[in-house]
Ligand SMILES: NC(=O)C1=CN([C@@H]2O[C@H](COP(=O)(O)OP(=O)(O)OC[C@H]3O[C@@H](n4cnc5c(N)ncnc54)[C@H](O)[C@@H]3O)[C@@H](O)[C@H]2O)C=CC1
């Protein structure tokens with residue numbers, strides 16, 4: 001079932017011979033100064049996150065009103081961050097907005113890039129960050145989907161460039177997907193993953209490059225089908241959103257799509273689910289083509305769910321899911337709205 005590693009795009013042929021990645025100047029645990037370059041929706045969210053975790057943060061963004069907007073974003077996020085619990089010494093006062101990119105990164109121990117999702121802009125910016133940041137400092141891009149192999153082509157120090165893909169807002173959604181490019185040093189990937197863990201993130205370190213990484217590929221499948229349905233008059237925007245918030249979204253906050261579907265198989269788990277609903281993969285239930293459910297894929301999914309269950313029985317998982325859904329319903333004020341009238345006498 002192991003799909004061949006996707007061939008690098010023609011764009012990812014390195015234009016420069018990378019210098020071997022110098023070691024990071026400090027351990028992930030010893031980072032105190034973080035630079036955020038690009039301070040819009042996501043970059044601003046990163047600034048708020050790193051400030052709340054007690055770092056000194058420098059930020060640079062070319063927009064004339066960037067500082068005003070950034071400080072407004074941080075101030076708006078701060079009450080939620082106080083609720084979550086701030087690190088010792090955390091303060092918005094530890095933000096410095098610099099006049100130049102070079103100033104922002106000159107003493108940084110980690111750099112998070114969050115400029116617009118435009119490939120040429122990212123290539124030039126990452127090369128500029130590589131030229132300006134202290135030797136060995138890992139530079140991560142917030143890109144939503146570009147492979148680092150396609151972005152790192154102009155950086156002499158490509159070995160220290162990684163993807164660190166967050167979810168909006170980074171100060172609340174814990175996931176960050178980390179993956180290197182063809183020229184990235186494995187040590188930089190490991191350093192970045194460890195740093196994000198230390199900085200309070202939930203890290204998935206991918207073992208291969210794929211455009212869109214993991215969660216965005218899954219989101220994109222749903223997003224594109226939703227757009228088709230609206231375009232074809234099959235569902236309204238409101239129906240699309242309600243179908244998730246009143247349906248699978250309640251479960252997904254507690255349990256991922258794989259284990260959720262294992263429970264669709266009842267006591268038979270994922271094996272029964274695939275036996276029962278496997279043929280539906282050929283039904284026109286989406287415009288996305290399904291893979292062939294061959295023995296290798298079948299066994300990999302069943303085995304993966306058994307491993308994810310980690311000794312919990314189906315009954316344990318059902319109880320866990322039900323507790324979680326009730327908590328989400330309660331937390332989102334929906335338990336009260338549920339119809340109280342029972343069956344007619
Ligand atoms: N918006 C979202 O939900 C998410 C976005 N991302 C990624 O984060 C990155 C930024 O996206 P957003 O924050 O949404 O965009 P945005 O448009 O809100 O912010 C981009 C910022 O970059 C600045 N900028 C423009 N040119 C620049 C340059 N050459 N160097 C540095 N900064 C520059 C702009 O002034 C702006 O403030 C993109 O790569 C995007 O794919 C990742 C996860 C989620």
Ligand SMILES: C[N+](C)(C)CC(=O)CC(=O)[O-]
Nearest residue numbers: 143144166167168216219
């Ligand atoms: C819409 N988006 C592609 C920018 C979304 C992301 O990249 C991740 C997220 O926050 O959902």
